[in-house]
Amino acid sequence: MKTKAAVIRQMELPRPYVNSLPLSIEEVELDGPKHGEVLVQVAGAGLCHSDLSVINGSRPRPVPMVMGHEAAGVVRDVGSGVKNLKPDDHVVFSFVPCCGGCSMCAVGRAPLCEPAYEAAITGQLLNGGRRFSVPGGEVINHHQGVSGYSEYTVAAPESLIKIEKSYPIEMAALFGCAIMTGVGAVVNTAKVQQGTTAAVFGVGGVGLSVVLGLKLVGAYPIIAVDTLQNKLDLAKEAGATHAINASEVDPVSALRDLTGGGATDVFEAVGSEKALGQAYSATCKGGRTITVGLPSPGSELRIPALSLVAEERQLLGSYMGSCVPKRDIPRFLELSREGHLQIDVLNSRFITLDQVNEGFDALAQGEVARQIIKFDI
Numbered sequence: 001m002k003t004k005a006a007v008i009r010q011m012e013l014p015r016p017y018v019n020s021l022p023l024s025i026e027e028v029e030l031d032g033p034k035h036g037e038v039l040v041q042v043a044g045a046g047l048c049h050s051d052l053s054v055i056n057g058s059r060p061r062p063v064p065m066v067m068g069h070e071a072a073g074v075v076r077d078v079g080s081g082v083k084n085l086k087p088d089d090h091v092v093f094s095f096v097p098c099c100g101g102c103s104m105c106a107v108g109r110a111p112l113c114e115p116a117y118e119a120a121i122t123g124q125l126l127n128g129g130r131r132f133s134v135p136g137g138e139v140i141n142h143h144q145g146v147s148g149y150s151e152y153t154v155a156a157p158e159s160l161i162k163i164e165k166s167y168p169i170e171m172a173a174l175f176g177c178a179i180m181t182g183v184g185a186v187v188n189t190a191k192v193q194q195g196t197t198a199a200v201f202g203v204g205g206v207g208l209s210v211v212l213g214l215k216l217v218g219a220y221p222i223i224a225v226d227t228l229q230n231k232l233d234l235a236k237e238a239g240a241t242h243a244i245n246a247s248e249v250d251p252v253s254a255l256r257d258l259t260g261g262g263a264t265d266v267f268e269a270v271g272s273e274k275a276l277g278q279a280y281s282a283t284c285k286g287g288r289t290i291t292v293g294l295p296s297p298g299s300e301l302r303i304p305a306l307s308l309v310a311e312e313r314q315l316l317g318s319y320m321g322s323c324v325p326k327r328d329i330p331r332f333l334e335l336s337r338e339g340h341l342q343i344d345v346l347n348s349r350f351i352t353l354d355q356v357n358e359g360f361d362a363l364a365q366g367e368v369a370r371q372i373i374k375f376d377i
């Protein structure tokens with residue numbers, strides 16, 4: 001079948017993207033679903049900083065590729081051998097398709113699934129192969145087994161989490177990356193206790209989700225740190241009790257003053273070693289620094305080694321919020337439905353697939369948190 005999709009062919013094109021057009025909107029060919037695969041009509045797909053990192057080349061992926069790793073949609077067809085999904089099911093994509101059988105999946109470390117990693121770095125589906133192509137034979141890679149910037153996509157069932165049909169499907173896309181990563185870091189990786197002093201460096205889509213998670217578990221105070229006032233205002237809406245504008249004051253001394261020596265649980269959601277260093281410095285003795293952002297592969301962090309022992313400090317990494325998607329996406333959706341996670345604050349605006357390049361300009365300039373591509377469905 002034919003599907004309209006956003007394809008990246010060259011990374012590191014200059015901004016503004018509305019002129020350089022790193023994502024080309026084209027009609028491509030989509031095969032399948034073959035054995036053990038599912039055809040999904042995409043309803044909504046988010047613009048995430050990790051997509052931007054592919055576009056600007058700081059997190060390279062094989063091109064050409066149909067982009068997008070945060071999406072939700074409706075199952076339209078299933079290949080032979082697919083047992084747990086059927087047409088008309090509503091699904092959220094997990095950007096790590098957890099195989100369930102490797103040594104990491106066996107111990108509940110789904111984000112570290114080994115076959116999923118191999119598939120992701122080679123642009124293939126979990127069990128191998130690519131289903132996008134252009135007339136003439138050029139084969140196009142999948143993005144994290146999702147490729148949500150397309151009207152239709154083919155995915156492994158392990159990439160798909162069935163959800164209740166009554167939940168707004170476009171908004172459900174946010175659970176596939178931002179919510180899993182941010183809320184999961186709070187409730188799974190760090191297991192933050194009620195009443196804990198907490199802070200978040202960087203309040204874009206994932207950082208705002210960390211704030212939502214901290215509010216959910218009853219942390220206090222919840223201190224948001226960012227260089228942009230519009231994002232700090234959003235963080236307040238999401239439940240932050242205090243805001244520090246790092247473009248006006250030194251965030252480390254401001255945070256230490258506010259908390260009497262540093263916060264107990266400090267999250268870093270910027271994806272830079274500088275912000276991570278600041279987050280570590282703003283953590284109190286006995287506290288924990290939890291890093292969620294994805295820095296560029298070559299960056300290194302320097303910290304005083306003695307502080308880990310002498311101050312009983314912990315530095316924790318959290319990928320995909322240490323989530324088990326099949327367990328956590330439905331439970332986070334239920335918490336949202338019951339009013340415990342105010343996810344509306346994450347969505348700055350709905351856009352169309354044709355507006356994706358200008359959407360990434362807005363994201364790169366820090367004007368927005370999440371934008372969701374809404375498809376006619």
Ligand SMILES: [Zn+2]
Nearest residue numbers: 048050070177
């Ligand atoms: Zn993401």
Ligand SMILES: [Zn+2]
Nearest residue numbers: 099102105113
């Ligand atoms: Zn696995």
